[in-house]
Amino acid sequence: MANGFSTPIDRRTLFKFGGAGLALAGIGSLAACSTTGGGGSGSGTVKMLYFGEQSAATALQKAIEPKIKALDKKASLQVTAINGTDWNDFLAKVLTQIASGDVPDIVSVATEGQQLLASKNLLTPLDDYVTKNLSDLHTYFTGAHPVLLESTMYQGHLYTLPDSFNAGSMFYSTDLFDKAGLSRPTSKWSMDDFHSSAESLAKVGGGTYAFDWVVRLWGSWTSFLYANDGNLLEEGKYSGGDWLWKSKAFSDNPIGVSGRKGGWKWGDPTANS
Numbered sequence: 448m449a450n451g452f453s454t455p456i457d458r459r460t461l462f463k464f465g466g467a468g469l470a471l472a473g474i475g476s477l478a479a480c481s482t483t484g485g486g487g488s489g490s491g492t493v494k495m496l497y498f499g500e501q502s503a504a505t506a507l508q509k510a511i512e513p514k515i516k517a518l519d520k521k522a523s524l525q526v527t528a529i530n531g532t533d534w535n536d537f538l539a540k541v542l543t544q545i546a547s548g549d550v551p552d553i554v555s556v557a558t559e560g561q562q563l564l565a566s567k568n569l570l571t572p573l574d575d576y577v578t579k580n581l582s583d584l585h586t587y588f589t590g591a592h593p594v595l596l597e598s599t600m601y602q603g604h605l606y607t608l609p610d611s612f613n614a615g616s617m618f619y620s621t622d623l624f625d626k627a628g629l630s631r632p633t634s635k636w637s638m639d640d641f642h643s644s645a646e647s648l649a650k651v652g653g654g655t656y657a658f659d660w661v662v663r664l665w666g667s668w669t670s671f672l673y674a675n676d677g678n679l680l681e682e683g684k685y686s687g688g689d690w691l692w693k694s695k696a697f698s699d700n701p702i703g704v705s706g707r708k709g710g711w712k713w714g715d716p717t718a719n720s
Contacts, residue, residue, distance in 0.1 A: 495526045495553035496544075498537045504528035527551075533663075534560055545569065558598050558607070562710075565601040572604035574690060581696055584608075588696040593704045596691070600710030603687020615670030626651050681714030 493515065497504040508526035515522045529544075531537035538560045544551075556564065564570050577584065587608065588596075599607035624631065627647040632640070645657035660667040672678065687709030697704050 492523045494551045496551045497555050501528040570606045589699045602685045603709030683712040685709035685712045
């Protein structure tokens, strides 16, 4: 599948819109996946796929489209939601849609999905666009943590301008803690504290479970795995990425880019080691 935009909107305009959208409304990935040729000088409708409900996609469209109009009065945005039980389900539907010939210009996607799409040559690297538009993206790179950009690289190329990140969280019932006579967890809460608290909560009765989680990979035991410096796969990094790390992109970023490379390279399952 050749790279290119499915509408004749100018590529520089689309890229600048992506930067503005990231800063103001939250676009996850600029993905040019079209089977058509490269963009021309005209304008058209930018098609974006969004994981979630259509109401949220429509709200996103209304928030971003004025920024597109400010860059190109003839351009417009169409954000279409794709529902799914998880990212795997979403990506399967995206790949099916692309295979049918209905190709989006932009896909909002998580990092694992990005590596999948990039490995299938379905994404356009942003390297040249970022290099040519560093002045427009100065504020973005100054405020973005370099680790987020590194995580969206694949084999030394940048495919996503991340707008957000998330992490596993643990919630607890203050009412149940009070019933069990437990103090509130502190910043020094340990696994031993967790275990002893769970034992106390199990004695409350009334069908109370000491701890519960979603029975799936993300949001369950992986949080404990990562918190203890573990992983499901052997970790490595691709070489490359110096075109970004040695540029002026992060010149005013207080964190610095020491040790950054061309993206995470996942190896064999650690269960086999």
